[in-house]
Amino acid sequence: MLTVSADIETETVVMAVHGNWDRCLGAEAHRILNKCMSEHPGTLIIDLQGMYDPHAASLTAWLTARRVGQAMDPPVQVLVCVSTDTVLADRLRRLGAPRFMPVCVSVDQAHADATGPPSPADRHRLLLPPQIEAAAEARALITDVCTAWEMPTLLHRGRLVVSEMVANAALHARTPMTVLISRRSSGIHVVVADGDPRLPRPPAPRATPAPLPLPDEMPSEPSSGRGLQLVDAAATLWGALPTREGKMVWATLYPWARRR
Incomplete structure (x- = not known):
């Protein structure tokens, strides 16, 4: 349902979510997000391309992750990868992404958009x-x-x-x-x-x-x-x-x- 991998050179953690978004997956995503934030990476990429969320019910979870990352010292960049033809992507666009949440079409693009490791x-x-x-x-x-x-x-x-x-x-x-x-x-x-x-x-x-x-x-x-x-x-x-x-x-x- 969720996989996590890290890259020490760029201080980036990628969290991939798979399956249907429901209460069980939401609870597990919350637990894994907390673990990823505890590691305090430079960048956290949340890959939602393998997740099915027809009503954008997961939106609050990703906005909260973004807000928590911005409040850390130094801040953690949080980017989301989501298919452009989904309800979730549409909701994010209406909110004014990337001001609220940078949205990428692939993990490769997210890596390219990240500002990189500390000086x-x-x-x-x-x-x-x-x-x-x-x-x-x-x-x-x-x-x-x-x-x-x-x-x-x-x-x-x-x-x-x-x-x-x-x-x-x-x-x-x-x-x-x-x-x-x-x-x-x-x-x-x-x-x-x-x-x-x-x-x-x-x-x-x-x-x-x-x-x-x-x-x-x-x-x-x-x-x-x-x-x-x-x-x-x-x-x-x-x-x-x-x-x-x-x-x-x-x-x-x-x-x-x-x-x-």
Whole structure:
């Protein structure tokens, strides 16, 4: 009914909706939209070409997604792909698209219309081999980024998160990986992409959250067996999305506490 894929180079997420629009599909679309927005991509493309909605009942969902994206810092571009001969496309035109919602006839056009990823000053990219020792380079990148962006309160948590994410990729995916660090308002967004399509399983809920090591207790090597538990404890938000080459695991860190 819904498929999601991400492109780390353009920081774009594509959400494709298939089937007849009804209450069940609407609830699932709302859940997936929330997940996509949590990842805070640069662009969200909503592909509705495979969806049947004869009464344009889904209109409010896409307008809400657009409004939520515009309110984020930095804003998320939200574009819709819809067949031109549908009631939904007609309703969007009457509302004054693209002022309310940019409408494209294909995903390729949506990619072309998007403004692209953040400026190079707001993102840093690192290619790493599938080795646990590569986590040291990722930690050094976080140190450089937090210093350049004047975010010292995120240094310890950021180093911990990226270290565990890189170690997880090295242990389980065993493919070369890409680390991408981007600015998100007062926070940082960390992505580790690899060539293994298997998405990680969330750690089991714990009665007591996993304790974070203090800065002076930070291990020189990633911990063994606690990777996702530590990421879950240290990140404000985190998750995973499929990509064309495999998957990406992402984490966003802000100075404030974890969102619930």
